[in-house]
Amino acid sequence: MSTQSLLEQVSKCVICEPHLPLGARPVIQFNPQARILIAGQAPGIKVHESGKPFNDASGQRLRSWLGVTSDEFYDDHNFAILPMGFCYPGKGKSGDLPPRKECAIAWREKLLAQLNNIELTIILGKYAQAYHLPHTKQLPLTELVKSWREYWPNYLPLPHPSPRNNIWLKKNPWFEQQVLPELNSKMRAILAR
Incomplete structure (x- = not known):
């Protein structure tokens, strides 16, 4: 299947629509030439509204952590952005609901198979x-992020950049001191090529 055909199918996907409070609106950024993959959760309500x-x-x-401009980030030759669920899942008791599972089952492998130039998956x-790191799924987030060098330079597990994680960032100053400088250096090297 061609990339264009696949992206057209993704853009029209309504698999989860009966479960989505605001309806289906898949939000991804994709180009087979992308060199960095952002693997996230699911769009929030603002992203659902803007489609970006x-x-x-x-x-x-996230852009601050990466040390990139908006123009660099939204250049699909640089970044592919594929959340686990492409549509806003709705609000839960303590934040947004988890991404719908149907989305990854239907689309993830097909899209990932076309990304042959990825140098880093965030x-x-x-x-x-x-x-992406199934053998680590039982690890608490802090332990996983502390062990980031085990997956570097191909993968980098990060805490979610949500403002909800401000407390985590304050409790873990090593993250900004040790991880982000390495990440910024890697970004500059990839984007300079």
């Missing part, structure tokens, strides 16, 4: 962690 991935406070923090959150 990470067009919210989480995105601002893994945000436990659902993406369970998929």
